[in-house]
Amino acid sequence: MEQWLTMPNRQQKPSPSSIAVAAFARNAIWTMEAQGITEPELVDVVKKKSPRPVSQKTINNVLKARLDDAKLSTFDSLATALGVPLWVLFIPTLKASDLQSPNRERLVALVENYLKCKDDGRHHTETMAAGFAAKADLP
Incomplete structure (x- = not known):
């Protein structure tokens, strides 16, 4: 398993949800880099586009793959802000160029x-x- 898929401070095999969160975080960050969007700018876009409030701390936790129990609506808000279908950001085998x-x-x-x-x-x-x-x- 690729190193980015392993979660810090865990001795056991990562759970499927941890792998999905890590894939989402990596792919969201690559998409942000490709679009030239910083985290504070993403927070602003999420606030404008999301029907539900998502805190800056929650966004930061998602981007650092520290949120195994995040709500699907949180991931959807970030994907919408980035202009990417939600399911794309959960694909663990994408390359950065696949997201451009x-x-x-x-x-x-x-x-x-x-x-x-x-x-x-x-x-x-x-x-x-x-x-x-x-x-x-x-x-």
């Missing part, structure tokens, strides 16, 4: 189009993706 435009939009479109396909279309999409991944020699 136009790669992020292509990822979202790929998943949305896959979901619109019937079973045979999904099978073809899966086969093609597996073939391209094998050619790219991905880990």
Whole structure:
């Protein structure tokens, strides 16, 4: 398991929720860096766009992956402020470049189009993706 997925001060294997929170934090920070947004600026955007209040401390805890029990609405508020679908920020295997435009939009479109396909279309999409991944020699 990658080092960023391990949580500090824990001897046991990280829980699935800890892994998800760590992925969200890393991906949110990469998105902020790509957009040139600082944490105080993110706090301001969240305050403007979120229907529910999210404190600066909570945002800081999420970005430091210190909040295993955060509400889904908190994650959604941050994702909305960043202009990224919530589910994208929870993907643990993304690279920083996957979160930048136009790669992020292509990822979202790929998943949305896959979901619109019937079973045979999904099978073809899966086969093609597996073939391209094998050619790219991905880990």
